[in-house]
Amino acid sequence: MPEGSLALGVSTLWLSVIVLIPLSAVVAQAFGGGWAEFWDAVTAPAAIAALVLTLIAALVVSAINAVMGTLVAWVLVRDDFPGKRVVNAMIDLPFALPTIVAGIVLLSLYGPNSPVGISVTFTRAAIVLAMAFVTLPFVVRSVQPVLIELDREMEEAAASLGASPGVTFRRIVAPNLLPAILSGAALSFARAVGEFGSIVLISGNIPLKTQVSSVYVFGLIQSDANTNAAAVATVMLAISLVILFGIRLVGRLQHGR
Amino acid sequence: MGIRVFASALVAVAAATAIAACGGSSDTSDNSTAASGAPTTTKLALVAYSTPQDAYGAIIPAFQKSAAGKGVGFTQSYGPSGDQSRAVDAGQPADVVAFSLAPDITRLVDDKLVSPAWANGRYKGMVTDSVAAIVVRKGNPKHIKTWDDLIKPGIQVLTPNPFTSGGARWNIMAAYGAQLKQGKTPAQALAYLKTLLTKHVPVQDSSARNALNTFLAGKGDALISYENEAIEAQQKGKDVDYVIPDDTILIENPVAAISTGKHVKQAQAFVDFLTTPTAQKAFAAKGYRPVVPAVLKQFHFPKPSGLFTIASLGGWPKIMDTFFDPDHGSVAKIEQSAGVSTDK
Numbered sequence: 124m125p126e127g128s129l130a131l132g133v134s135t136l137w138l139s140v141i142v143l144i145p146l147s148a149v150v151a152q153a154f155g156g157g158w159a160e161f162w163d164a165v166t167a168p169a170a171i172a173a174l175v176l177t178l179i180a181a182l183v184v185s186a187i188n189a190v191m192g193t194l195v196a197w198v199l200v201r202d203d204f205p206g207k208r209v210v211n212a213m214i215d216l217p218f219a220l221p222t223i224v225a226g227i228v229l230l231s232l233y234g235p236n237s238p239v240g241i242s243v244t245f246t247r248a249a250i251v252l253a254m255a256f257v258t259l260p261f262v263v264r265s266v267q268p269v270l271i272e273l274d275r276e277m278e279e280a281a282a283s284l285g286a287s288p289g290v291t292f293r294r295i296v297a298p299n300l301l302p303a304i305l306s307g308a309a310l311s312f313a314r315a316v317g318e319f320g321s322i323v324l325i326s327g328n329i330p331l332k333t334q335v336s337s338v339y340v341f342g343l344i345q346s347d348a349n350t351n352a353a354a355v356a357t358v359m360l361a362i363s364l365v366i367l368f369g370i371r372l373v374g375r376l377q378h379g380r
Numbered sequence: 381m382g383i384r385v386f387a388s389a390l391v392a393v394a395a396a397t398a399i400a401a402c403g404g405s406s407d408t409s410d411n412s413t414a415a416s417g418a419p420t421t422t423k424l425a426l427v428a429y430s431t432p433q434d435a436y437g438a439i440i441p442a443f444q445k446s447a448a449g450k451g452v453g454f455t456q457s458y459g460p461s462g463d464q465s466r467a468v469d470a471g472q473p474a475d476v477v478a479f480s481l482a483p484d485i486t487r488l489v490d491d492k493l494v495s496p497a498w499a500n501g502r503y504k505g506m507v508t509d510s511v512a513a514i515v516v517r518k519g520n521p522k523h524i525k526t527w528d529d530l531i532k533p534g535i536q537v538l539t540p541n542p543f544t545s546g547g548a549r550w551n552i553m554a555a556y557g558a559q560l561k562q563g564k565t566p567a568q569a570l571a572y573l574k575t576l577l578t579k580h581v582p583v584q585d586s587s588a589r590n591a592l593n594t595f596l597a598g599k600g601d602a603l604i605s606y607e608n609e610a611i612e613a614q615q616k617g618k619d620v621d622y623v624i625p626d627d628t629i630l631i632e633n634p635v636a637a638i639s640t641g642k643h644v645k646q647a648q649a650f651v652d653f654l655t656t657p658t659a660q661k662a663f664a665a666k667g668y669r670p671v672v673p674a675v676l677k678q679f680h681f682p683k684p685s686g687l688f689t690i691a692s693l694g695g696w697p698k699i700m701d702t703f704f705d706p707d708h709g710s711v712a713k714i715e716q717s718a719g720v721s722t723d724k
Contacts, residue, residue, distance in 0.1 A: 163707075169716055227593065235598035245583050245599065324590055327583040328541055330715050341586065342543035345462045346706045347487075 146360065152353035164351035165358045172331040173339040174355070178362060180247065180335070181315035184254040185308040192262025192311075193304055199263070200270040217259050222320030225256055230325050245327035250335060253322045254315040261314065262307030269303040298377070305374040309367050316363050422643045423453040424650060427468055428478035429461035429547075430589065431609065432508070432633075436478075438662040439654065448649040460587055462546040468493065468638070475647040478507070478635045480547045483696045485634050498636040507654045508608075508668035510631040511684060512554030515595065515603040515610050515622045522601045526625050527558045530602060531575050538600040539577075540591045541584035542704060542711055548588065549704060550631050551604040552711055556703075557693050558627035561686045574714045595620075606631055607681075611667030627686035633668075 154161055164170065199211055217225065229252060234244045243249050273296065281291045319337040327333040336359050343352035428436065436456065443449035457464065457472075465484035468474045469491055477494070479485055485505070488494040499505035516524050522535060530537050540548035555576060559569035583599060585591035588609060595603040596618060610622035635654055637647035653659055660670035661678075670676045690696060703711045 167716075230593065230597050234594075244597075323586045324593070328544070328586065329582070329584055331717075338544065338586065342541060343706060344466075345544050345546060346704065348706045351706065 149353050149360070150357050152350060153357040155353070156350045160350065161354045161357075164348075164354035169330040169334065169339060170336075170355050173334050173336045174358060174362070176247065176250070176334070177316055177336040177359070178366075180250045180254060181312050182366075183251055184258060184315045185312040187251075187255055188258055188262045188311045189304050189308045192259070192307055193266050193300065196263045196266035196270055200267060214263050215260050217257050222257055222318065223324065226253065226321035226324030229253060229256065229321065234325070244325045245333065247326075247333060249325045249327075250322055250333065253325055254318055257318055257321060258311035258314050261310040262304060265303045265307035265310070266300055269300055273299055301377050302374045305370050305377075309370040312370070313363055313367060316359055421451040422646050423455060424475040424643055424647055425473050425641075426454055426456045426476045426478070426650075427464050427472065427474040428456070428458055429464060429480045430458045431480070431612070432478065432663070432666065432668070433458045435663050435666045435668065438665070439659045442658050442662070443650055443653045446653060448646070448653065452643075452646050452650070460545075473641075474638050475641040475643055476635065476637055476650055478633070480633055481550065481696065482632070482634050482690075483700055484546065485636050486697070488636070488638070493638050493640055494636045495639045499634070503655055503671045504632075505634045505636060506632040506671050507635045507659075508633045508663045509671055510606045510608045510633070510667075510669055511624055511687065512551055512628045512631060513605055513607045513610050513622045513624050515592075515605050515613070515620050517601065518619045518621055520621055520623065524602050525623055527555055527572075527627070530555075530604075531572065531580055535580055535602065536582050536600040537576065537580045537602045537604065538583055538585065538591050538595050539581055539604040540588055541586060541715075543706065543715065544584075544586040545588060545591075547606075548591075549699075550606065550629060552703070553690060553693055553699060554629035555604070557629055557688050558625060558686070560693075561627040561688060570710055570714075573711065574717070577711075577714050578717060607669070608667035615667070624682055624684055626684050627688070628684050630687055630689045632671075632690070 153164075165174075195214070199207065199214075229249070230244055232239065233241050233249070233252065235242055243252060277295050278291050281295050282288075286294070317337060318335075319341065322335055323338050323341070326335060326338070328338050330339075336355060340352045340355050340359075343349070343355065426436065426440075433456075440454050440456075444452060459467075461480040461484050465477070465479055465487050468477055469487055477485065477488065482499075482505070485494055485498060489496055489498065514524055514530070516522065522529075524530065524535070529535065539551045542548040542552050552573065556569045556573055559572045560566065564572070583591075583594055585594055588605060591603060592605065592609065592613060594600070596613075605622075607622070607624060610620065613620050614622075635651055637644060637651045641647055655672055657672065657675050660672045660675040664670050664675065664679050669681050670679070690699065693699060694702075701709070703709050706712050
């Protein structure tokens with residue numbers, strides 16, 4: 124390990140180059156035309172509708188992931204079944220697949236000519252579907268190691284004292300997993316808010332109805348309204364920051380209880 | 381001074397992230413040896429929109445065999461027209477640019493990367509033409525022949541969002557201009573656009589290519605596109621037909637040499653080569669209409685009776701402002717109402 128001050132210096136430099144300077148540039152550009160222009164850009168009806176749709180869809184996806192991701196992690200850790208290692212390896216694949224490919228696959232599978240009889244594309248449900256696809260690994264991968272490390276003796280003690288499996292899960296397992304679930308859900312949320320490649324293909328992109336913020340911003344950039352695009356992106360960043368802080372706060376309060 | 385350097389760095393980073401963030405993917409390929417296999421002495425960077433990629437694949441070797449192209453190698457980059465133009469504007473090295481509509485070149489003229497005289501030549505800076513066409517299902521089961529057929533009850537029409545796809549602005553102006561050709565007033569023509577976009581377009585894809593994918597996936601009865609895209613789709617064996625309405629717009633695709641590059645002379649030679657019969661035939665083989673009349677005559681492109689140009693509607697600079705300004709443009713206002721008045 125490098126010495127403390129050196130490690131701090133290197134990580135600060137790295138964070139600055141990779142995150143802080145680019146994000147500051149976005150915010151700087153957003154206010155390039157002054158406060159009034161910023162306000163007009165983010166209060167345009169289509170901008171507000173897109174932000175609301177994006178945030179609600181991202182929250183729904185985070186909630187779905189919290190439940191389904193924990194379930195998948197549970198099955199992968201506690202159950203044994205043939206092909207388990209293959210399934211375990213497959214979990215990360217949505218990260219590796221270019222999201223535009225994910226969009227085309229979802230379009231052909233769940234579009235008008237769906238071979239499986241499910242047609243949800245060009246609706247708000249399709250947005251949730253695309254977000255769920257690209258954020259699948261987050262909760263699974265954050266819960267899995269905690270579950271592996273979890274002391275089985277606590278559960279056995281609870282069972283021997285007469286607790287039902289449901290009570291054991293709720294009172295013993297869930298509180299231990301909660302921080303991991305929340306941090307996975309927070310990552311899902313952040314990733315879902317910014318998702319573009321798969322959504323642009325299957326959401327329909329009708330303003331005020333099925334257009335998410337990333338696609339709206341894309342339209343602004345294509346119309347050479349870069350300042351407006353940066354303004355909407357800044358609001359996306361700010362709201363995401365507040366929600367991410369909120370999720371961490373809930374985790375800390377639960378932990379300290 | 382330090383602050384100024386930092387500020388310009390920030391602007392550069394902002395531009396780069398804006399380009400990266402909008403998902404603009406572009407393919408770059410390197411063709412560093414000439415057709416003869418001899419080492420090349422100069423290398424031109426061609427930055428173009430996606431559709432003519434196959435045509436340039438045939439034209440570049442032909443150029444390298446000509447006297448002017450001896451020893452000239454190429455790097456080629458293809459992507460969405462607007463993204464490519466913005467990338468060159470932000471500093472991507474380029475010697476020749478080929479875009480789907482003139483405003484993407486105008487952007488570079490404004491920043492002194494392209495000479496203001498670029499459109500002064502015999503073909504006004506254009507290398508290929510096309511016309512707006514209506515792509516329909518095989519056999520045209522809904523009997524769609526005219527623009528008015530698109531707003532008949534129950535007809536679903538696909539066209540890309542004109543704010544995410546620069547090329548989709550051709551479609552909108554084709555539909556608008558056709559109404560004027562039929563004797564409607566500008567207000568009636570705008571009302572037609574509003575009906576079309578808010579009542580009959582269930583999906584506004586981000587690009588012409590994505591719209592074609594959505595159509596091929598089974599959505600919609602008609603797709604507004606360009607003749608060359610329709611021909612290419614048929615060449616690739618897709619199950620589609622297309623009709624060219626009597627009243628439709630002439631689509632004109634520009635090319636220009638970058639005036640600040642290292643190889644301005646060779647770049648201009650390549651631009652000139654694009655209007656030779658050899659190059660024009662290569663474009664025509666991919667569905668584009670040649671701009672050179674003598675070459676055009678050798679192909680059998682139908683001539684719509686009511687063909688009109690973008691100039692007849694006022695020209696791009698005026699149209700970009702009155703129709704497509706994101707704040708006060710009339711199409712922007714229609715788009716703003718799209719969500720409230722349609723419900724499938």
